[in-house]
Amino acid sequence: MFLSDNLKIFSGxxxxxxxxxxxxxxxxxxxxxxxxRFPDGEKVIxxxxxxxxxxxxxxxxxxxxxxxxxxxxLIFLDCLRRASAxxxxxxxxxxxxxxQDRKDEGRVPITAKLVANLITTAGADRxxxxxxxxxxxxGFFDIPVDHLTGExxxxxxxxxxxxxNLTLVSPDVGNMKIAARYADRLGGDLAIVxxxxxxxxEVEAHEMIGDVKGRNILMCDDIIATAGTVCSAANLLKxxxxxxxxxxxxxxxxxxxxxxxxxxxxxxxxxxxxxxxxSEQTKKVDSIKILSVAAMxxxxxxxxxxxxxxxxxxxxx
Numbered sequence: 001m002f003l004s005d006n007l008k009i010f011s012g013x014x015x016x017x018x019x020x021x022x023x024x025x026x027x028x029x030x031x032x033x034x035x036x037r038f039p040d041g042e043k044v045i046x047x048x049x050x051x052x053x054x055x056x057x058x059x060x061x062x063x064x065x066x067x068x069x070x071x072x073x074l075i076f077l078d079c080l081r082r083a084s085a086x087x088x089x090x091x092x093x094x095x096x097x098x099x100q101d102r103k104d105e106g107r108v109p110i111t112a113k114l115v116a117n118l119i120t121t122a123g124a125d126r127x128x129x130x131x132x133x134x135x136x137x138x139g140f141f142d143i144p145v146d147h148l149t150g151e152x153x154x155x156x157x158x159x160x161x162x163x164x165n166l167t168l169v170s171p172d173v174g175n176m177k178i179a180a181r182y183a184d185r186l187g188g189d190l191a192i193v194x195x196x197x198x199x200x201x202e203v204e205a206h207e208m209i210g211d212v213k214g215r216n217i218l219m220c221d222d223i224i225a226t227a228g229t230v231c232s233a234a235n236l237l238k239x240x241x242x243x244x245x246x247x248x249x250x251x252x253x254x255x256x257x258x259x260x261x262x263x264x265x266x267x268x269x270x271x272x273x274x275x276x277x278x279s280e281q282t283k284k285v286d287s288i289k290i291l292s293v294a295a296m297x298x299x300x301x302x303x304x305x306x307x308x309x310x311x312x313x314x315x316x317x
Contacts, residue, residue, distance in 0.1 A: 003026060003027070003028060003302065003305065004055075004305065006053070006054045006055050006086075006305075007026075007028060007054070007055050007057075007301075007305050008031045008049060008051055008054050008055070008056045008057070008085075009022065009023055009026070009028065009030060009031055009056075009057045009059065009301065010030070010031035010033050010047070010056065010057065010058045010059070010076065010080075011030055011031070011033070011058075011059055011060075012035070012058060012059065012060030012061075012069065012072050012073055012076060013035055013060075013069070013072060014060050014061045014062070014063055014069045014072075014277070015059070015060070015061050015063075015093065015274070015275075015276070015277045016030075017274070017277060018059065018061075018093065018274055018275075018277070018292070018293070018294060018297075019059045021292055021294035021298075022059065022294045022297050022298045022301065023298075024294070025294055025295050025298035025299075026298045026301065026302060031047070031049050031051075031056070032047070032048035032049045033045060033046065033047045033048055033049075033076075034046045034048065035072065043071065043072055043075055044075075045072070045075050045076055045079050046079075047079055047080065047083055051080055051083045051084070051085040052083065052084040052085070052086075053084065053085075053086045054085055054086055055085075055086060055087050055089075055305050056080050056085040056086075056087065056088050056089070057088075057089045057091050057128075057301055057304075058073065058076045058077060058080065058088070058089070058090055058091060059091040059093070059297075060072065060073040060076065060090070060091070060092065061092065061093045061094040061096075061275055061276055061277075062092060062094065062095060062096035062097070062115075063094050063096060063253070063276045063277070064253075064255075066096040066097070069096070070096060070097075070115065070118075073090065073092075073119070073122075074118055074119065074122040075122075077090060077119065077122035077123040077124050078122050078123050080123060081122070081123030082123075087125045087126070088123055088124055088125050088126075089124065089125065089126045089127070089128055089301075089304060090119055090124040090126075090127050090128070091127075091128045091129075091297065091301070092127060092128070092129045092130075093129070093130050093275035093276075093293060093297065094130070094251050094275040094276050095112075095115075095129050095132055095133075095137070096115070097111040097112050097114075097115045098112055098132050098133035098134070098137055099112075099133055099223075100112050101113075101133070101134050101136070101137055101140075112137055112140055113140045116137075116140040116141045116142075117142075119141070120141060120142055120143050124143060125143060125144075126143050126144040126145070126146070126304070127141055127143060127144070127145045127146070128145075128146045128148070128297070128300055128301070128304065129145065129146070129147055129148070130147075130148045130149065130150060130250060130251075130273075130275055130293060130296075130297075131148075131149050131150050131222040131223075131250040131251065131275075132147060133222055133223060135147065146300060146304065146310045148293075148296060148297070148300055148310075148313070149250070149314075150222070150248075150249075150250030150251075150273050150275070150293065151178075151181065151182070151220075151250075152296050152313065152314070153273055153291050153292075153293055153296060154220065154248040154249075154250070154271060154273070154291065155182065155185055155186070157248070157271060157291055158182075158186060158218060158246070158248060158271075159185070159186060161246075163186075163216050163218065163244075163246065164216065165214065165215050165216050165243070166186060166187065166188035166189075166215070166216050166217075166218060167188055167189040167190070167191055167210065167212050167215040167216070167217055167218070167242075168180070168182045168183040168186070168188050168189070168190050168191070168217075168218050168219075168220070169190075169191045169192070169193060169208075169210075169212065169217050169218070169219045169233065169237065170190075170191070170192045170193065170219070171193050171195070171219050171221060171229050171230050171233040172193060172194075172195045172229055172233075173192060173194065175220075175221055176192055178220055178221065178222070179192070179219075179220060182218065182220050182248075186218070188218075189210065189211075189215070190210060191208055191209060191210025191211070191212055192208060192209045192210060193207075193208045193233040193236060193237075194207045194208065194209075195229055195232065195233070208236060208237075208240065211240075212237055212240050212241065212242040213240060213241030213242070214241060214242075214243060215242055215243060216242075216243050216244045216245075216246070217237055217242045217243075217244070217245040217246065218246045218247075218248060219233060219234075219245070219246070219247045219248070220247070220248040220249070221247075221248075221249050221250075222249065222250045222251060223249065223250070223251045223253060224247075224249045224251070224252050224253060224254065224258060224262075224270070224272065225253045225254075225255050225258065226255050226256045226257065226258050226261075227254070227257075227258035227259075227261045227262050227265075228261070230247055230249075230262075230265075230267075231261045231262065231264075231265040231267075234247075234265045234266050234267050235265065235266065237266075238266045244268040245266060245267050245268055246267070246268055246269050246270075246271070247267055247269070247270045247271065248271045248272075249270070249271070249272045249273075250272070250273050250275060251272070251273070251275050251276055252270075252272030252273075252276055252278075252282065252288070252290075253276060254279070254281075254282055259281055259282060259284075259285050262285060262287060262288065263285050263287070267287055268287065269287055269288075269289055270285075270287050270288045270289070271288075271289045271290075271291060272288065272289075272290060272291070273290070273291050273292065273293045274290055274291070274292050274293060274294075275293055278290050296313070299313060300313065
């Protein structure tokens with residue numbers, strides 16, 4: 001694959017394995033940079049490659065520790081801007097603070113908009129992201145946003161599994177459109193679970209619309225955080241006579257007791273992508289399978305660099 005020498009891809013510290021896979025797909029080396037700390041904890045970044053007049057991409061998921069990785073991304077962007085890069089793209093496989101996208105009560109911030117402003121101010125000319133939790137978040141940025149979806153990877157995987165008697169289940173009402181898209185592409189019925197949130201980490205599935213008795217189930221979502229929603233839904237589905245239950249998710253955060261819940265839940269397989277690096281604890285859960293988004297990201301970066309269509313990636317979803 002021939003690419004211009006003007007293309008440079010740099011890695012933050014959040015997910016270097018993914019950056020390495022992306023660069024392997026593109027057949028180019030990872031950009032040279034050193035990330036260090038001063039004795040008081042301040043981060044300092046030095047780019048070692050010549051970037052003047054070049055097309056630069058910085059890949060950094062703002063996953064845990066969220067604030068640390070976010071500040072590192074901002075410093076990286078500022079560093080490239082002051083080094084006279086021609087164009088700077090912030091590649092954010094997982095965008096932290098995406099769920100703080102509205103004022104749902106008094107005296108709370110819209111942190112997703114604040115983070116979008118910070119990324120723009122730091123020097124990004126455009127953003128490449130995967131599953132921003134809500135598509136309207138693209139409008140929070142005052143720069144172009146290329147929005148990819150994990151459905152490109154997950155849909156292909158589950159299509160190849162050829163699951164019979166399939167019903168696509170939305171684990172909550174807000175996820176209904178995603179479930180409907182999978183139902184259209186994979187073929188199958190559609191059902192919806194009604195949930196009630198007890199606390200930030202506890203969810204109860206109360207009722208469902210649709211018949212799942214004797215059916216194999218696929219639940220798809222953009223994020224698993226505490227796994228309360230999906231595990232509660234899985235238990236309800238089993239009570240209603242469902243057979244095998246599969247879960248497909250783009251971002252596997254796995255916070256708090258998520259891994260313990262998933263290990264105990266009646267779920268055949270939990271499929272997530274590597275937008276967030278896989279911890280050693282996650283690898284110990286036999287039901288969890290990791291798919292890579294490296295080829296999808298690499299193809300999108302190649303097309304952005306060549307000023308080609310990125311949306312055409314979705315034609316074969």
